[in-house]
Amino acid sequence: MVENPYLPKLAKIEAIKEETVDTRTFKIKILDEKVRNSFNFTPGQFVELTVFGYGEAPFSITSSPYEHENFSITVRRMGNVTRGLFRLKEGDIIGVRGPFGRGWPIEKIKGNDILIVGGGIGLAPLKPLIEYIILQRRLFNNVILFYGAKTPKDIIYKELFDIWKQYINVELTVDFAEKDWGGHSGPVTVLFKNFKLESNNIYSVQCGPPIMMHFVTRQLLSMRMEPEKIYFSLERNMKCGMGFCGKCMTGGRYVCREGPVFNYSEVKNFLETPV
């Protein structure tokens, strides 16, 4: 019988870490050793995660591509699947399909300056890229991370920023600052105030709410960044992850299979405006 790509591979929740009130990181281990060993991904790719009885939803892989035994996802509680996932404990069984999609264009961006822009949970698919860059630091030039969250409490991966800061530039901002917040406040675009394009050899990668990506892209274009160097990861409703169900189709392209990472020159000719 043919291999059925719709069947989730069983996996175990190895560890759960609380990031914020409504966001947790789940460390996942695929049970079957053969499957586990063949599970390779590019940063920016995602898995379809099944919580049995609740359904299936796409989540970006957030662990470093160098981690082999396990992989991780960071999940914000939204609806059924995520609520079901939050009810699970370490050791419980879930299902995994994937990895799916096209990740960040690592080969292309090597040797260049890189501007990484993340918003909210959108940092999740960027984390493996950042970790790759840090591990291969000499392959990249200047690297800047702009990250925005709603409030200081909503910042994910808090403990990692200090480590990251040793290797790359990191700037944080929050929409709604609280008293003891010393940093920037306002949408991510405020971080662009002190930012100048110094060369043409710069790529930008971003992931966040559609509205953030819209304004950041406008900003970058106005700074004359080349459209094919502006990358982002799109979020769409997706069920199968393989370009069959038709739900994620945007401008004739399947976000799940051909994306979720696109560059601006690809999408600017889409009939539907994707960001």
Next chain:
Amino acid sequence: MNKIRIGIFSLSSCEGCIVQILNLEDILLNLLKKFEIESRILGTQNRTESYDIAFVEGSVMSIDEEMELKKIRRMSKFLVALGECACHGGNFLVRDFNVGEILERFPGSETWYSNPIDRYVRIEYYIPGCPIDKEEFFTVFKSLLLEKFPEQISNTVCSECILKENNCLIDKGIACLGSITRGGCKAICPTFNRECYGCRGLSDDANVEGLLQTFKEKNIEPPTHLTLITRREGRKT
């Protein structure tokens, strides 16, 4: 593990929706055994202080019922509106009266209103239909046990009608409302050659103007209750 506690309550209604639950003959016994189900009709009420899931059928037509409903809400983790009476204050057919006129003609009558239950309390889920579809009820029921809320059905009756390979009644000059009505009933009325009269309420993006236009082009007189449905759901036309 404690048994999951289910309450089934009835306010002003025809009790058709509860009868639909009793009509789940094949699984009723299993449900009764597996869960602690309380309902007046089964004679099993007043044993618990709290419910994991409460289903409320019927609309609110008196202060007593309002108080009862609020009490049920306080005792329940999830509250589900069962049927059109509870979801929308009654099948529009049963609710069409001009309040002003009635008050004028019968001064002093205090019990003329018939309100959906979400006017008084928060509702976790709606099961529309007059009566409810028993299979839909069962699906929702199963999901709620997992604290999962199935997506509210957003397709139209038409899309279920075509799956039955029916011939469209509009082509025969009959004023069917399937195209603007929320599906989930498996298009049972058109399947039995009767126009859908919109008992499940308007669909997500119901194009009422468009349907009226179609009726006009085909010389079909729109049913009088169409305005009642749209008025009930606070839409124009």
Next chain:
Amino acid sequence: MSHELIEVKGVPKVEGAVDVVVKLVNDNFKVEVRAREGIRLLERLLIGKSYKEIPFIVSRMCGVCPIVHNITSVQALEKALSIEPYEDAKSIREAMVIGGHLQSHLIHLYLFTLPDLVGKKNILEILEGKEELVKTVLRLKRVANHITDTLGGRAVHPITPTVGGLTRYPSKNILETLLMESTLFKKTLREVLEPILEAEIPKFENRTQYLSLHDSRYPILEGKLSVSNEIFFEQEEYENIISYLNEEYSTARHYLINGKPYMVGALSRLNNNYSQLCDDAKEYSRKYRISFPSNEPFVNIKAQAIEMIHLADKIVDILEELTSKPLKQENIKYNIRPGEGVSISEAPRGTLIHHYKVDESGKIIEANIITPTAQNYKSIEECLQNYLTTLIGEKLNTISKEVEKLVRAYDPCVSCSARFLREH
């Protein structure tokens, strides 16, 4: 001087919300049966509506017996338009109604009443030890529902009955399947009747008047009216015989004949039509020594069981007849014209009256619906008053239980009855 003795709030295991209050007024019991369901203004709603919408609306009066409401209104409207559908359509409707009666009786007898009869609180307690019985009852109920489902489109609030005939006729295949199922029903029914027919019921007589249809066949959808087989009158004359009365304490209207309470329901039907029963039904009533006419209100329960035997027989006959020849799948053509029509039928809980006046455009200008339970209220009250005198000396708790039982024996359907607006 009056003071409240007992109040049963929300009698369990009946259809709809009803309270019973027993007061002591000058040393006499006074019983009030108070419907608590919201007034649903049904007749008022019908005015100005097209005749086509009426059957949909009236079936929403009651979720337990929607079919008979629906079809009675269709018949009344047909009379108003002076038409009569073809025999086959009428037979199919009758089969539907019988399916409805059977499921209603099954619910009443086994879900509501059986616990009383065997001293249990509810069906759950019966399950322990009698699971097979309950399973069989549910199987029977499924067949009864399947009959209405397939013929009517849906067991609750049927779809197909329409003025002039039916919107969709069943295929021969379907009728044959139903015939098979109902033959099985007829056989299986025998297995579950014993606990009801054998059960001990309180010995209590209450002489009253019994109203039902009366016909050469056992009446369901047609016939004259009979009061205890003494007074006979035509359907159209009902307003001259039956008078109404509003009570402050109830949302339902109350009715009288000759100024006195009367009873409707299975007991009345059997009292007035015993000889028209099928042989099997008669044999069962002989075997279990239940004789008619009877003046014992609790016998209503047994009457329903006996009636089920007859109805199960009848439905097999109808389906045999329908499958024995090609089916006429056609509706009567008609023109809309002004008119007035009364149709009276036997609903599971008793005599049901629908009366409409239609104008030249087919709009309703007058409507009157009298439901069985509304007619029974006064009888229930009178009966309770008498019953209570036999219970003097018992504990209050026991008395309330007995009150509940008697109310349930009448098989009241409160949501049907509570639909009039207080017109002061």
Next chain:
Amino acid sequence: MPIFLDRIMKYYQLIGPVKTEKGVSFEYVSECDKVDLDYLGHTVLPPKKFFFPPIEEMFAYEYDETGNLRIYDFLEEVSKGMRVIVGVKPCDISSLLVLDKVFTGEYNDPYYTTRRNNTLVVGLTCNKPKEYCFCTYVGSGPSIKKGFDLLLSDLGDMYLVEVGSEKGWKLTKFNLDIFNEAENEDIKERERILLEVEEEIRKKGLPNFATIDKVLVERFLDRIWDDYSRKCLACGKCNFTCPTCRCFTISDEPNPDLKSGKRFRIWDSCHFLSFTKVASGEVFRKDRPSRFKQRIYHKFVYSINEIGSISCVGCGRCIEVCPAKINILDVLKEVIVGGKSVSAKVS
């Protein structure tokens, strides 16, 4: 023909057009004389429902006592038994060829492909078009060159049978006693009938679809779309009746024991508001024109990139079933005629 069908039924499950109370629809048949090969035009639902059913169980899961989870794949059921579907018109065969391309490629959809592999297609050329047929314009009828195992043509007193595959050949080889070698005249007769049908369809005078994608791209922001979507009831019938539409949604249903359950896939429609809704509540095609356009652009523009051709097979079903009687041909004509860059070539 009945003899042939009868023999097929000995070894295969037979699917064919059957007259029902409401018209003709493809159904499993148990008595071969129920098969109606004279049906006009097309059935309400296309044969895709036998390859991609409206609701399909994908797998079941169950926790055993020890807490281990087992998955039962319903694909195992699907792969059992061989079927023959008879009486498939060329437009519907073409649609299967479209779906073949959609459901294979980088990934394969096993539910669809298994059913395809298990099912022999016995086609039937079209002798008379129905009111809304326009296959000739999109090159999918009234006859077809591939995609069938056998292809029948009704010549009045007999059927001409064309063999299209090894499997089809086997089907005839074992039944040679009821076949005769076709004569040249028979073949000519078939050509004559087909030409007649083609001519009749050509009478519709539709524009050329060859460059329709370019025109559509240019007119994405046209007022036409607003006008039509005011009429469109967004009911989704066109999607469900279209032989090439295949969007679906997936949903899980637990059993009341909470230890087991099933996953289903269910047809979905790009006309529904919920189609593009994500958890944050955002809906990517909120306005009706954008949804109205999605179906048309997917069929006539995006599809070219996706599978190398448009994915409309000209059966006319969507026109016939639309309660608002929106005619996709009118829409396309209006786009072309109204277009500035392409001269309106109405042949």
